Amino acid sequence: MGFFERADRLKRLPPYLFKEIDRKKAEVMSRGVDIIDLGVGDPDLPTPTHIIEALKMAADDPANHRYPSYSGMVDFRETVAQWYQERFGVDLDPKSEVVSLIGSKEGIAHFPLAGINPGDVALVPSPAYPVYHIATLFAGGESFFMPLLRENNFLPDLDSLPGEITARARIMFINYPNNPTSAVADLEFFNRVVEFAREHKVVICHDAAYTEMAFDGHRPPSFLQADGAKDVGLEFHSLSKTYNMTGWRIGFAVGNSEAIEGLGAIKSNIDSGVFQAVQIAGIEALRGDQACVRDMTEVYARRRDIMVKGLMDAGIEVGLPKATFYLWAKVPEGYTSNQFATRLLEEAGLVVTPGNGFGGAGEGYFRIALTQKRERLSEAIERLKTVVL
Numbered sequence: 001m002g003f004f005e006r007a008d009r010l011k012r013l014p015p016y017l018f019k020e021i022d023r024k025k026a027e028v029m030s031r032g033v034d035i036i037d038l039g040v041g042d043p044d045l046p047t048p049t050h051i052i053e054a055l056k057m058a059a060d061d062p063a064n065h066r067y068p069s070y071s072g073m074v075d076f077r078e079t080v081a082q083w084y085q086e087r088f089g090v091d092l093d094p095k096s097e098v099v100s101l102i103g104s105k106e107g108i109a110h111f112p113l114a115g116i117n118p119g120d121v122a123l124v125p126s127p128a129y130p131v132y133h134i135a136t137l138f139a140g141g142e143s144f145f146m147p148l149l150r151e152n153n154f155l156p157d158l159d160s161l162p163g164e165i166t167a168r169a170r171i172m173f174i175n176y177p178n179n180p181t182s183a184v185a186d187l188e189f190f191n192r193v194v195e196f197a198r199e200h201k202v203v204i205c206h207d208a209a210y211t212e213m214a215f216d217g218h219r220p221p222s223f224l225q226a227d228g229a230k231d232v233g234l235e236f237h238s239l240s241k242t243y244n245m246t247g248w249r250i251g252f253a254v255g256n257s258e259a260i261e262g263l264g265a266i267k268s269n270i271d272s273g274v275f276q277a278v279q280i281a282g283i284e285a286l287r288g289d290q291a292c293v294r295d296m297t298e299v300y301a302r303r304r305d306i307m308v309k310g311l312m313d314a315g316i317e318v319g320l321p322k323a324t325f326y327l328w329a330k331v332p333e334g335y336t337s338n339q340f341a342t343r344l345l346e347e348a349g350l351v352v353t354p355g356n357g358f359g360g361a362g363e364g365y366f367r368i369a370l371t372q373k374r375e376r377l378s379e380a381i382e383r384l385k386t387v388v389l
């Protein structure tokens with residue numbers, strides 16, 4: 001033991017399931033193998049030029065060099081409200097129902113500090129974006145995992161949640177379009193979630209990071225379109241995936257004003273808001289020409305088609321996603337998720353994410369992120385076939 005002893009909350013972190021695969025990846029790379037990385041959900045496409053130009057101009061203005069407002073510039077929050085009205089038909093009060101975030105991850109990670117006490121339960125999907133569970137843990141809460149199963153279209157089965165759990169539950173995380181399963185939810189599901197929230201006094205946290213990354217004319221709804229949603233929940237949104245801005249760190253939370261105020265109270269004691277020049281670029285993103293979003297989804301749709309066909313030709317079960325840039329595929333018979341991912345890496349130089357890394361119910365699956373050019377995806381399919389056929 002050295003001088004620094006980690007706090008218990010860090011000791012309680014779940015084992016990092018990608019450790020072995022990260023180690024193997026480094027080893028395979030050191031052998032000079034040309035790796036095709038389909039692991040990380042980080043767009044390979046650049047941020048659209050008009051957004052970069054807005055940042056450049058704003059960065060030159062000394063008015064933007066000072067501490068920003070904790071909750072976001074008025075203009076940014078008004079832009080978000082206007083975008084919600086135009087995109088979803090949802091009315092938001094920019095003053096009390098919108099807060100800027102340093103990326104949606106930041107808001108998701110901080111919200112349990114505002115909404116749960118030690119010992120309270122958070123309902124967390126499995127498989128899921130890992131931050132829901134870890135943020136719950138950091139707040140001293142307990143996660144109850146709701147399995148997302150294919151037979152339920154990867155929606156949680158709300159009726160099967162045990163009474164002693166719903167009695168202790170304070171918040172529920174949901175995420176549609178979903179990472180990692182790429183499933184979508186309709187308004188009917190969101191309406192049921194609102195009823196559930198009312199009945200059990202549970203605050204709904206909907207992670208809407210992928211609503212704009214949808215294909216074939218599909219328009220994923222906002223949770224806030226459900227009747228009474230604003231009474232029971234909030235929605236986390238992000239500019240990261242819609243405008244290829246993962247590195248810029250800008251997102252927002254919208255919805256129930258008390259929940260937004262609570263989140264703001266945590267944030268104002270931890271961070272000091274989003275750099276104003278980045279907010280001004282964010283305003284340009286949301287208000288400017290949306291052709292870039294259409295172009296982006298076309299790129300991903302073409303990639304999706306190549307990859308889904310290739311996987312099916314290789315005998316791998318995979319759905320055709322309506323949204324997100326992820327494919328959620330079954331590992332072939334006879335492998336665990338980890339074994340299959342390891343074999344693809346060692347024998348084909350392919351990095352995919354083993355499904356169990358997103359939670360126990362992800363075992364038996366692997367996730368592919370469509371963040372490589374088409375030629376590389378075709379190459380990935382050829383290599384994958386050498387392993388499985």
Ligand SMILES: Cc1ncc(COP(=O)(O)O)c(C=O)c1O
Binds near residue numbers: 237251
């Ligand atoms: C489901 C989901 N939510 C939230 C995020 C975080 O996005 P950001 O913090 O960049 O807004 C991600 C990023 O991959 C994600 O997959």
